Amino acid sequence: MITHPIRRSPSKGLDLAIALAGAFAALLSFFLFGWLVWDLVRLGLPKLSWSFFSGEVEDAGRGGGIAPILVSTLGILACCLGLAIPLGTGCAIWLSEFVRRGSAWARLVASGVDLLAGVPSIVFGLFGMVFFAQTLGLGFSILSGGLTLACMILPLLVRTTLTALESLPADLRPAAAGLGLSKTTTTFRLLLPAALPGIVIGITLGVGRALSETAALLFTSGYSTRMPESFSDSGRALSVHIYDLALNVANGSAMASSSALVLLALILLVNSAAVALSEHWLRRRSSAS
Amino acid sequence: MNAAALHISGLSVSYRDLTALREVDLAIPEGQITALIGPSGCGKSSFLHALNRLTDLVPGCRVSGSIRLADGTEVTDPQTDVLALRRRVGIVFQRPNPFPQSIRRNFEIPLKEHGWAKSDIPDRIETVLREVGLWKEISDRLHQNASTLSGGQQQRLCLARALALEPEVILFDEPCSALDPLASGVVEDLILSLREKVTVVIVTHHLAQARRIADHAAVFWTRDGAGTLVEQGPAERVFSSPQDPDAILYLNGARG
Numbered sequence: 187m188i189t190h191p192i193r194r195s196p197s198k199g200l201d202l203a204i205a206l207a208g209a210f211a212a213l214l215s216f217f218l219f220g221w222l223v224w225d226l227v228r229l230g231l232p233k234l235s236w237s238f239f240s241g242e243v244e245d246a247g248r249g250g251g252i253a254p255i256l257v258s259t260l261g262i263l264a265c266c267l268g269l270a271i272p273l274g275t276g277c278a279i280w281l282s283e284f285v286r287r288g289s290a291w292a293r294l295v296a297s298g299v300d301l302l303a304g305v306p307s308i309v310f311g312l313f314g315m316v317f318f319a320q321t322l323g324l325g326f327s328i329l330s331g332g333l334t335l336a337c338m339i340l341p342l343l344v345r346t347t348l349t350a351l352e353s354l355p356a357d358l359r360p361a362a363a364g365l366g367l368s369k370t371t372t373t374f375r376l377l378l379p380a381a382l383p384g385i386v387i388g389i390t391l392g393v394g395r396a397l398s399e400t401a402a403l404l405f406t407s408g409y410s411t412r413m414p415e416s417f418s419d420s421g422r423a424l425s426v427h428i429y430d431l432a433l434n435v436a437n438g439s440a441m442a443s444s445s446a447l448v449l450l451a452l453i454l455l456v457n458s459a460a461v462a463l464s465e466h467w468l469r470r471r472s473s474a475s
Numbered sequence: 476m477n478a479a480a481l482h483i484s485g486l487s488v489s490y491r492d493l494t495a496l497r498e499v500d501l502a503i504p505e506g507q508i509t510a511l512i513g514p515s516g517c518g519k520s521s522f523l524h525a526l527n528r529l530t531d532l533v534p535g536c537r538v539s540g541s542i543r544l545a546d547g548t549e550v551t552d553p554q555t556d557v558l559a560l561r562r563r564v565g566i567v568f569q570r571p572n573p574f575p576q577s578i579r580r581n582f583e584i585p586l587k588e589h590g591w592a593k594s595d596i597p598d599r600i601e602t603v604l605r606e607v608g609l610w611k612e613i614s615d616r617l618h619q620n621a622s623t624l625s626g627g628q629q630q631r632l633c634l635a636r637a638l639a640l641e642p643e644v645i646l647f648d649e650p651c652s653a654l655d656p657l658a659s660g661v662v663e664d665l666i667l668s669l670r671e672k673v674t675v676v677i678v679t680h681h682l683a684q685a686r687r688i689a690d691h692a693a694v695f696w697t698r699d700g701a702g703t704l705v706e707q708g709p710a711e712r713v714f715s716s717p718q719d720p721d722a723i724l725y726l727n728g729a730r731g
Contacts, residue, residue, distance in 0.1 A: 287534075357572040360572070361568065364561060364565065364568070365585040365637070366559065366560070366585070366589065367588050368558055371588050376574055376576075376584070379576065
């Protein structure tokens with residue numbers, strides 16, 4: 187029998203130390219999140235009531251509710267997604283299916299999109315003010331704000347959709363080609379449905395960023411706390427409302443916390459809806475529907 | 476001998492600077508099974524994929540020479556309608572590749588694309604599923620995702636999907652190599668059952684399988700850095716008394 191001399195036994199002590207450090211990091215992360223939520227609930231929950239959701243903004247936000255704010259927020263989000271989803275999906279489809287990978291055009295567009303992702307949101311705000319509000323004459327409006335946000339989340343949507351399309355099983359495209367399917371049919375009947383879970387995750391992240399954006403909206407959708415009557419009215423987004431209450435309104439912090447709690451709940455709602463949706467799709471894919 | 480379903484002359488395939496296949500002349504007899512055999516990397520798959528222009532999908536791939544269908548259609552002509560060509564010359568790949576959608580959708584998508592009337596589609600699905608012996612097994616779960624089927628069932632589904640479009644020729648790219656022996660036997664019997672109905676061209680690494688099913692055999696070999704055809708003829712003759720020295724060694728199991 188061949189025996190090998192034992193050089194050094196694997197270190198169990200190191201394993202333990204790494205495990206403990208990991209556990210500590212995990213606990214700390216959770217503690218920070220828990221603290222944040224607890225603080226918001228403690229400060230914000232007492233003011234939450236039906237009238238908070240249905241009431242007009244009173245006394246610069248110290249009193250009343252946030253109904254117009256919620257309507258403006260949803261309006262801005264609708265404009266944003268209405269432009270960003272078709273544009274982002276279209277760009278990703280073009281990059282992944284219609285131009286040869288690595289061609290000059292593809293590289294140019296892809297690096298442009300990536301560059302856009304690194305632009306600070308306040309710069310988007312300035313651009314939106316000059317381009318949408320002034321040049322296109324849309325003014326301080328929900329439309330201006332939504333379109334500015336669309337530009338901001340566009341790179342995110344392109345990237346996630348592109349990744350989803352590129353990580354599809356490699357044999358899907360030859361299978362389709364072998365049956366004589368056109369590029370349009372392949373893209374819309376096969377690839378997009380298969381990539382949908384990934385696309386939805388991208389949209390969810392985009393919604394999260396759009397909902398929490400302040401800087402890009404300050405000079406585009408404006409401050410008005412009136413109930414907007416159309417997309418061309420100025421409207422204050424929830425995040426801008428929180429910013430204003432916390433910074434510019436004396437004794438506004440309680441209402442700021444309540445609004446922040448609503449914003450957090452809204453984002454959690456969007457996230458869990460997206461997770462539920464993709465799990466539903468995954469279940470349908472792996473078993474009977 | 477029957478008429479040729481495919482008439483190939485001077486066919487070469489290259490990928491950028493690399494010549495994969497050089498100057499192949501071959502007539503594929505109609506309604507028979509032609510087996511393409513030879514070691515890996517000798518251009519068999521490139522040859523097969525050139526027959527319905529799947530080589531178009533590979534960036535930098537160039538095909539020259541002539542491939543004529545029975546009616547005179549020139550496959551390599553850039554003007555040829557590729558989508559219609561691929562309906563006429565179908566393919567079954569090495570790994571089963573059903574679309575990750577319901578079994579029914581796997582048929583509906585290609586059938587609709589090629590102009591079948593919506594009302595004819597259910598009958599068409601039943602006919603081809605019966606042809607591949609899947610109807611009894613899965614007729615009550617056409618709404619289920621095709622990826623829930625076993626590997627062998629998926630491969631038969633892919634064959635049925637290709638058959639649904641009523642092709643004149645079906646290309647098989649090592650259709651059994653990803654299957655277990657039992658499922659492989661089932662698929663092999665199905666290929667045999669296609670004889671006289673469609674023209675079959677099959678690439679296989681499995682010499683015993685080629686011997687069992689082929690009417691016609693073509694041996695590929697690498698010469699001067701590129702794959703080429705070194706021996707071809709009726710399967711019986713090729714297997715019993717090959718002429719080419721490399722083919723003799725290969726078919727006797729001494730090389731390749």
